[in-house]
Amino acid sequence: MSATVRLLVCDDHAVVRAGLLALLASAPGIEVAGEAGSGEEAITLAARLRPDVVLMDLQLGDGIDGIEATRRITAASTATRVLVLTTYDTDADITRAIAAGATGYLLKAERAEELFAAIHAAAQGRTALSPPVATRVMAQMRAPAPQLTDREHDILAQLARGHGNREIARALFISEATVKTHLGRIYAKLGVDTRAGAVATATERRLLH
Structure with missing residues (x-):
């Protein structure tokens, strides 16, 4: 049996966090170690709690966004993976998140089972992408490089x-x-x-x- 994944949840909406915590309570092999309402709080808690995975929203209100929080968390510890969970699937957001060090990128429309599987995959260092995100990433890779002057x-x-x-x-x-x-x-x-x-x-x- 695989080890329990210790998770830190970061979302600036308290109601969304509460919903995620209730959902994750039924997830096999996942233990919520903490929750954060801002990027700054996520960075502080990640350093203190050393979770296996941080479930990170991108838009975090005032203060630093999820991209910058991801960059700082992954730079501080290679043992902590960041899994983005957001409603935004633009090419720019996906590219920035991956460049910042995110291990995976999920959309909030995913089913609970897919979220749980992605958390376990991220903990093992494997990439987890929602199908629409994977399609966008592949399209970017196939696209010819822009010709800049x-x-x-x-x-x-x-x-x-x-x-x-x-x-x-x-x-x-x-x-x-x-x-x-x-x-x-x-x-x-x-x-x-x-x-x-x-x-x-x-x-x-x-x-x-």
Whole structure:
């Protein structure tokens, strides 16, 4: 018989957490070690409780989001896996979560048995993806790499360093308006709508040197 999986649940909605805890109470081989209502609390509890798996929502209200919490938790301990459980299945969210170190990505529409199986899989280091998410990941892998210009590569590199538009403009000797124009083209080519999404997708597709 496999060892019991110690689980930390992170969701900013108390009612959702209560529902998950009630559901998980019937899960064979799963013990809820703690619950968190924010990304910051999840990081603190993960360090203290050292769970096998953190069940992580992406949207956590004020404070850091589930992506950043995932990044910090997985960076602090290779023994703790993060399994995303969310209603969002955009390419940008999936890419960012995987780049942050998430072992799996589930949608809240999944059946209880599939959630339980995914938790056990994550605890063993195996990838667990909802079917719609797996389809999106495969489509991304099959898609040809976006063709970025040299200038767009330069701007991406600046984004990865955390630079704002003004800093990028100064570094590359171009106007802020030109930076914004290039960013719009980069977002369109990568299929994202945020700076963080652009960096995560570029990293995932090895477009950053």
